[in-house]
Amino acid sequence: MHLVVSVGVLASAFALPLKAQEPLPVSLGRGACRSIQNTQECAQAIEVRQLRRGAGRARRMGGVLQLRIDNGRWLPIPHDSTAEWPSWFQYLGYVRSINYYVLWQQHPEGNSIRLVNARNGKATSVDDMPIVSPDHKRFVTASLDLQAGFNPNRLTVWRLKSDTVVQEASFAADDWGPDSAAWLTTTSLRFARVAQSEDGSLRAVARDTVRFVHGKWRIGR
Secondary structure, three states, X not given: OOOOOOOXXXXXXXXXXXXXXXXXXXXXXXXXXXXXXOHHHXXXXXXXXXXXXXXXXXXXXXXXXXXXXXXXXEEEEOOEOOOOOOEEEEEEEEEOOOOEEEEEEEOOOOEEEEEEEOOOOOEEEEOOOOEEOOOOOEEEEEEOOOOOOOOOOEEEEEEEEOOEEEEEEEEEOOOOEEEEEEEEEOOEEEEEEEEEOOOOOEEEEEEEEEEEEOOEEXXXX
16 A cells, blocks of 8 residues: 555433534644654544544544534444545544534545535545635635645635535646645635755745636636
């Protein structure tokens, strides 16, 4: 397996609101992963920490990750190791502002993020951690993998619609990738364009913006 190394009393409990638990990113060499240099092992270490602090939102039973849906039902999230493109899931946390669980989704080559709706259990796979807009109506993902090349180099804007998410825009390139994305307003965001130097190192080459203009997301300084 190739793994990428790269820059979410029962009756009385159901009546109590569950605490928020912000997801932790898979960052090698930092926090729970300060001595780890493998993304799947890092995600596993984060899950151990997050499950201890999960406030009744998530658990592992018989090796299977389970998420608690708003109606109190436990939703199993088994590893999908027999599929044509297998996936292994680890719990990273919960984003209260959009009511979604965030899972690490490890593939034989590369990785992604699985978002699970805490209201109905519907799942969507996205490139990277969701960065939520100030009005909580959208989120952006910024995937950067110029060195290993297993994941896309892509900035994607998503809109929350009813009980699902809809992709509104996506910007991809072969010679640069997005990093440090942050919302400026509810309809604009900034990010850094990162390129790979001849020696293989990464460097920020420009700051750029994406804005929602005349019904369309447009990229440009």
